[in-house]
Amino acid sequence: TQLLEQSPQFLSIQEGENLTVYCNSSSVFSSLQWYRQEPGEGPVLLVTVVTGGEVKKLKRLTFQFGDARKDSSLHITAAQPGDTGLYLCAADTTDSWGKLQFGAGTQVVVTP
Amino acid sequence: DVKVTQSSRYLVKRTGEKVFLECVQDMDHENMFWYRQDPGLGLRLIYFSYDVKMKEKGDIPEGYSVSREKKERFSLILESASTNQTSMYLCASSYPSGYSGTTNTGELFFGEGSRLTVL
Numbered sequence: 690t691q692l693l694e695q696s697p698q699f700l701s702i703q704e705g706e707n708l709t710v711y712c713n714s715s716s717v718f719s720s721l722q723w724y725r726q727e728p729g730e731g732p733v734l735l736v737t738v739v740t741g742g743e744v745k746k747l748k749r750l751t752f753q754f755g756d757a758r759k760d761s762s763l764h765i766t767a768a769q770p771g772d773t774g775l776y777l778c779a780a781d782t783t784d785s786w787g788k789l790q791f792g793a794g795t796q797v798v799v800t801p
Numbered sequence: 802d803v804k805v806t807q808s809s810r811y812l813v814k815r816t817g818e819k820v821f822l823e824c825v826q827d828m829d830h831e832n833m834f835w836y837r838q839d840p841g842l843g844l845r846l847i848y849f850s851y852d853v854k855m856k857e858k859g860d861i862p863e864g865y866s867v868s869r870e871k872k873e874r875f876s877l878i879l880e881s882a883s884t885n886q887t888s889m890y891l892c893a894s895s896y897p898s899g900y901s902g903t904t905n906t907g908e909l910f911f912g913e914g915s916r917l918t919v920l
Contacts, residue, residue, distance in 0.1 A: 693843075695843075698841070705815055706883050722839075722908070722909075723856025724909075729913065729914075730913055731912050731913050731914055732891075732894070732909070732911050732916075733911070734908045734909070737908070744887050769807070777843065777844070779844075779909075788834075788846060788849060788859070789846075789909060790846075791836075791843040791844040791845075793841055793842055793843040
């Protein structure tokens with residue numbers, strides 16, 4: 690059983706459409722990170738959210754951390770082909786040393 | 802530019818062979834990690850190290866060992882490769898964590914991955 694459940698697993702949309710990816714857990718986290726992984730590359734950090742209810746924007750990407758710090762969402766407005774990739778959420782475990790637990794990821798494909 | 806370099810992008814090995822996957826980072830990070838990535842399962846932590854010669858088991862350490870003789874280098878070893886170890890292996894590093902009992906929001910810097918096929 691995954692500590693972090695991501696949905697949907699796969700999303701295929703046309704350029705210009707909007708999309709939302711979800712990351713849910715029954716555990717409370719002090720922070721949560723979103724990464725994007727492109728084919729043949731390692732994941733790259735997009736954002737870290739720390740405060741319950743926090744909203745962060747990165748150009749057309751909007752990230753939200755749930756009030757209870759158990760869930761998060763990533764919303765992309767007017768998606769572009771360059772947004773294609775595997776989106777992963779990750780959260781720090783309750784112990785130290787910076788270990789992160791990852792969700793299974795959402796594969797996003799944006800076609801022109 | 803910060804960089805995590807994995808020695809091999811693609812490897813094909815036979816069952817029973819010993820496999821070494823090497824990872825080098827140039828950011829003077831204390832923490833280094835090895836994950837494996839499989840479709841539908843995300844990234845699963847194999848081992849991590851928070852200092853030279855220190856190592857801790859992750860969630861799936863069985864069949865693997867690690868070595869950290871120098872701060873910049875973290876090696877993953879498969880003593881006797883098996884077909885169920887066919888996977889993408891990702892190395893990562895990060896800045897030091899907080900003290901025990903506190904949390905860490907440190908960014909992970911990943912290498913490009915090593916795709917291992919065991920026949």
